[in-house]
Amino acid sequence: AQTVTQSQPEMSVQEAETVTLSCTYDTSESDYYLFWYKQPPSRQMILVIRQEAYKQQNATENRFSVNFQKAAKSFSLKISDSQLGDAAMYFCAYRSIDNYGQNFVFGPGTRLSVLP
Amino acid sequence: GAVVSQHPSRVICKSGTSVKIECRSLDFQATTMFWYRQFPKKSLMLMATSNEGSKATYEQGVEKDKFLINHASLTLSTLTVTSAHPEDSSFYICSARGGFDGYTFGSGTRLTVV
Numbered sequence: 318a319q320t321v322t323q324s325q326p327e328m329s330v331q332e333a334e335t336v337t338l339s340c341t342y343d344t345s346e347s348d349y350y351l352f353w354y355k356q357p358p359s360r361q362m363i364l365v366i367r368q369e370a371y372k373q374q375n376a377t378e379n380r381f382s383v384n385f386q387k388a389a390k391s392f393s394l395k396i397s398d399s400q401l402g403d404a405a406m407y408f409c410a411y412r413s414i415d416n417y418g419q420n421f422v423f424g425p426g427t428r429l430s431v432l433p
Numbered sequence: 434g435a436v437v438s439q440h441p442s443r444v445i446c447k448s449g450t451s452v453k454i455e456c457r458s459l460d461f462q463a464t465t466m467f468w469y470r471q472f473p474k475k476s477l478m479l480m481a482t483s484n485e486g487s488k489a490t491y492e493q494g495v496e497k498d499k500f501l502i503n504h505a506s507l508t509l510s511t512l513t514v515t516s517a518h519p520e521d522s523s524f525y526i527c528s529a530r531g532g533f534d535g536y537t538f539g540s541g542t543r544l545t546v547v
Binding site (some may be wrong): 350359360361362408411412420422423425426428 | 442467471472474475476478479482524526528535538540541543
């Protein structure tokens with residue numbers, strides 16, 4: 318079974334600065350998806366970024382980028398130019414690529430605070 | 434974009450009663466939906482997978498007789514918490530397979546059993 322670990326329960330960053338959230342995972346599969354989801358106080362799960370494991374290029378979405386190290390099974394999220402609206406819980410998630418309808422495996426989450 | 438509507442957003446019920454939570458895909462068909470439970474300051478834990486027209490598959494440790502799941506159409510799945518107790522109080526989130534990014538989450542339901 319796959320597992321996802323986020324070793325930072327809480328992080329804080331100054332507004333306009335850069336912060337990196339860590340995520341490691343364990344799997345025996347060669348192809349899979351990795352995700353970062355944001356959960357603000359509204360509790361709505363919002364997709365931040367997605368990475369396909371078979372793609373070597375790191376995914377980027379505006380101020381959000383990942384550092385995907387497949388051999389090390391590491392998938393960190395970098396948030397540049399942090400904004401107050403980035404404050405939320407961030408969940409790293411894994412999903413198999415093979416099985417139809419496969420569910421997510423979520424990490425325990427990192428609570429990010431953005432300081433003005 | 435794909436939208437999953439989850440209703441109600443908040444519900445308070447008395448101990449011993451049942452409460453139904455709806456998860457509806459508004460602009461796409463969802464053959465598979467997932468139900469998660471989230472305890473305060475914790476991650477999402479998968480409870481069950483529901484497939485349209487067939488019985489739900491429950492994760493180990495989840496009581497299928499307490500958490501009844503029905504996926505009668507391609508756009509609607511329901512979770513009924515039967516004979517609710519205070520320990521069932523939690524945040525429940527559904528997810529539907531479909532939409533632009535593959536999976537779309539509902540906005541969640543906060544259940545409080547008093």
